Amino acid sequence: MESYEPLIDSSSVVPCLKYIQRNKMAYHQALQLVKCLCKELKSSNDHRTYTLHSKRSVLLAARLGLHEVVEDIVDAFPHAIWSCNEYGHCIFQLAVIHRCEKVINLIYQMSGHKYSLLVHTDTLGNNVLHLAGGLAPPRILNLVVGAALQMQRELQWFKEVEKLVNPSYKVELNCSRETPSIIFI
Numbered sequence: 508m509e510s511y512e513p514l515i516d517s518s519s520v521v522p523c524l525k526y527i528q529r530n531k532m533a534y535h536q537a538l539q540l541v542k543c544l545c546k547e548l549k550s551s552n553d554h555r556t557y558t559l560h561s562k563r564s565v566l567l568a569a570r571l572g573l574h575e576v577v578e579d580i581v582d583a584f585p586h587a588i589w590s591c592n593e594y595g596h597c598i599f600q601l602a603v604i605h606r607c608e609k610v611i612n613l614i615y616q617m618s619g620h621k622y623s624l625l626v627h628t629d630t631l632g633n634n635v636l637h638l639a640g641g642l643a644p645p646r647i648l649n650l651v652v653g654a655a656l657q658m659q660r661e662l663q664w665f666k667e668v669e670k671l672v673n674p675s676y677k678v679e680l681n682c683s684r685e686t687p688s689i690i691f692i
Contacts, residue, residue: 541576545583562590569598572607581617588620595629596638603638603668606647615671625672632681633690639668640691665691 541564548557561584568576577598581588591597599621602610615621628634642648643661651657665687669677678686 538575538579541579545579549583557584558586561587565590565598566592566601569601569607569610570605572602572605572610574607574609574613577610578613588614588617588624594631595627597624597627599624600627600629600635600638603635604641604644606643606664611671628681631683634672634676634679634681634687636665636668636672636676636679636687637681637685637690639665640687640689661691 545561548560551557561580565577565580565584565587568574568580588598592601596604599611599614601607602614614624625635629638643664648657648661651660669687676687680686681690
């Protein structure tokens, strides 16, 4: 009788599954903590404190692509959707810069906000298409191996953002007198 070797070594699979399960559980616990913190901040009477904390938190969540956190903060503090960093980047622009598709989709689906956030320009006069034309941060770019594949992904990203904006954005100049296409090249 022939003996067969198992195709999968369960001793190496089980630790991987446990690792994934632990990470998933930690993520859900973090979301619960965010909800709890939002509730606590909202119940405080210090408007300045909760404005400051919600602003910092929503900007960080948008940059990191944590769409559930963005949603929880904006639900608790609707004004947080208008938060901008020191460069004048709103949460929608940060999501574009950091290639956070889920955050973009979330904001884009929120009624009334998408058009206002799409017309926003940063301190250098860049519209959202200028920002999409810039090179992705290294942590995002390095997810794809090889220059050709990275370039393909960047082109796809630029084209997707281009679909969201008014055609006039394609020829808009920033403070450096550059169009989005010039920045992309």
